[in-house]
Amino acid sequence: MTADYSHILDALIKQGFHQIPESNPETGKKFDYRITAYSLNTKLSFRFESLEHFVEFLKLSDADSEKRIAVLQTRFTELGLDPNQFFWVNFFEEGKEKEM
Secondary structure (H helix, E strand, O other), X not given: OOXXXXXXXXXXXXXXXXXXOOOOOOOOEOEEEEEEOOOOOOOOEEEEOOHHXXXXXHHHOOOOXXXXXXXXXXXXXXXXXXXXXXXXXXXXXXXXXXXO
């Protein structure tokens, strides 16, 4: 698949997140995310075409793991989302879930 994720990576880097290859300052923040069927209309809300597309992004950003992928698959089922359809990922600073 290999899509161009540069706009997403650039936005995350601008917000100071460090889970990005080649832009990993030790003082950077860790990101987390929520998957929804809609955008939260923030600078860090991005559309992904499928779960496979999002997993590819996570691998490129060094934020993937077998456990995380399994959790994602379960989460899709819980949300009633089709992993082959588009969805939105809303990124935020790890630990700031309550502000989302």
